[in-house]
Amino acid sequence: MIDDLKHIIYRTVLEANRKMAPGDVEKAVARSAGISRKRVRLAIRDLVGTGELRFTYVHGTSFLERSFDRPVRLSKRIVVKPPNTSYRPAPGEVVVDIAGGAAFGNGAHPTTCLALRALDHVFDGDRYVESKAPLNGLDIGTGSGILAIALAMLGVHDVIGIDVDPCAVSEATHNALLNGLADQVSIRNTPLEKLASRFSVIVANIAYLTLKRIAPSLSAGTEENGLLILSGFLEPAAENLRKTYAEQGFRLVREETERGWGCMTLCRSHFKTPSNARWLC
Numbered sequence: 001m002i003d004d005l006k007h008i009i010y011r012t013v014l015e016a017n018r019k020m021a022p023g024d025v026e027k028a029v030a031r032s033a034g035i036s037r038k039r040v041r042l043a044i045r046d047l048v049g050t051g052e053l054r055f056t057y058v059h060g061t062s063f064l065e066r067s068f069d070r071p072v073r074l075s076k077r078i079v080v081k082p083p084n085t086s087y088r089p090a091p092g093e094v095v096v097d098i099a100g101g102a103a104f105g106n107g108a109h110p111t112t113c114l115a116l117r118a119l120d121h122v123f124d125g126d127r128y129v130e131s132k133a134p135l136n137g138l139d140i141g142t143g144s145g146i147l148a149i150a151l152a153m154l155g156v157h158d159v160i161g162i163d164v165d166p167c168a169v170s171e172a173t174h175n176a177l178l179n180g181l182a183d184q185v186s187i188r189n190t191p192l193e194k195l196a197s198r199f200s201v202i203v204a205n206i207a208y209l210t211l212k213r214i215a216p217s218l219s220a221g222t223e224e225n226g227l228l229i230l231s232g233f234l235e236p237a238a239e240n241l242r243k244t245y246a247e248q249g250f251r252l253v254r255e256e257t258e259r260g261w262g263c264m265t266l267c268r269s270h271f272k273t274p275s276n277a278r279w280l281c
């Protein structure tokens, strides 16, 4: 029963559409499980003690959140972990080491999780059509480098991660090295418009207004039948973004939301599925 209770608490924290204060978690779980708040409080203490959950403090208020001091599964196959922890991956699993730092992208934010799930989905099963030509990828607003590293681990041969923040460039470079991907993942502060290549797959987890502004550059930078994953926008903005990208020749393939955030996978193709397609979209 106690393990069931811990599971309920863990899911409550993960699936809430906002950060939850410990008292709110206690109240919600006690009500749904029909038990005392004291019992819930003790189970929360255990979960914090074992490192599965942690307390965070923002502007004088404490919250209960998933802890990233240990390996955490963020999608069907992608596990993110701190470098000093060990994890034995199951066949097909991808394990990304991310050192704690100041850059955005330890996997705690829904926009990162959504983008990772979209990437996992794209490379899962038979959606990716094996082709002799190697895939190249771009991660715009790479932060810690988490998405660029995941792209490389999922099978993209050459990945570029770009960011305007020098701290992100430094930390993402370090994380690429940490994962043994220094030759495969190149982190730069080059503006998107200055990149000469076209890419088979692009992921961008950045603010909505930036996603709107860079739509023409993304259209120019995505190869025909290439894939584009957009994250970082709130659900109400999705319709406008869909329209903007449809005007740039993209077709919506998949959409997902989490805690009010949206993520969409788009395919740059005017055709149904070209015979030389890399992706079945």
Ligand SMILES: C[S@@+](CC[C@H](N)C(=O)[O-])C[C@H]1O[C@@H](n2cnc3c(N)ncnc32)[C@H](O)[C@@H]1O
Residues within 6 Å of the ligand: 103, 104, 105, 106, 107, 111, 112, 115, 140, 141, 142, 143, 144, 145, 146, 147, 162, 163, 164, 165, 168, 192, 205, 206, 207, 210, 232
């Ligand atoms: C929400 S974080 C995403 C970090 C990481 N990719 C993730 O998914 O967790 C957005 C990042 O985009 C960067 N950024 C913002 N505007 C940008 C732009 N126009 N070009 C490149 N990077 C940008 C920020 O510095 C920040 O590191």
